[in-house]
Amino acid sequence: xxxxxELDTAEAFAREVDEIxxxxxxxxxxxETRRRLQQVRWRLLEWAPSVRxxxxxxxxxxxxxxxxxxxxxxxxxxxxxxxxxxxxxRSLSExxxxxxxxxxxxxxxxxxxxxxxxxxxxxELADPELRQSLEEMRRGxxxxxxxxxxx
Numbered sequence: 017x018x019x020x021x022e023l024d025t026a027e028a029f030a031r032e033v034d035e036i037x038x039x040x041x042x043x044x045x046x047x048e049t050r051r052r053l054q055q056v057r058w059r060l061l062e063w064a065p066s067v068r069x070x071x072x073x074x075x076x077x078x079x080x081x082x083x084x085x086x087x088x089x090x091x092x093x094x095x096x097x098x099x100x101x102x103x104x105x106r107s108l109s110e111x112x113x114x115x116x117x118x119x120x121x122x123x124x125x126x127x128x129x130x131x132x133x134x135x136x137x138x139x140e141l142a143d144p145e146l147r148q149s150l151e152e153m154r155r156g157x158x159x160x161x162x163x164x165x166x167x
Contacts, residue, residue, distance in 0.1 A: 064105035
């Protein structure tokens with residue numbers, strides 16, 4: 017597949033995944049349908065085709081050397097053993113979403129650090145136990161676990 021067709025296919029796939037995520041996030045956080053849509057989105061991204069570094073660069077509006085640097089920092093996931101080098105659409109989709117949000121906020125410098133921080137935050141917030149704890153905290157269901165001092 018030539019690079020233009022690969023870009024068109026990856027862009028179309030990414031748009032579909034983005035639409036699923038948009039629907040997913042419009043649902044209440046405790047909705048079973050939301051959980052199911054999230055699982056469908058994750059499966060689609062696992063099955064998604066990988067893309068060449070040049071295609072990833074074009075999709076993210078970055079340079080190929082920047083894509084290489086982001087692979088080495090672990091922001092983008094390289095498909096092992098690929099030649100030419102390729103990145104997973106799953107990691108590309110995650111980075112693309114973070115970049116889009118940061119650019120909408122006017123962030124265009126130090127993108128590496130900003131994207132890395134954003135993705136780490138999203139991964140931590142995806143932890144079901146953390147989400148449950150935050151919900152309990154919002155409802156005021158705090159439990160003081162501080163050791164008591166006895167006089």
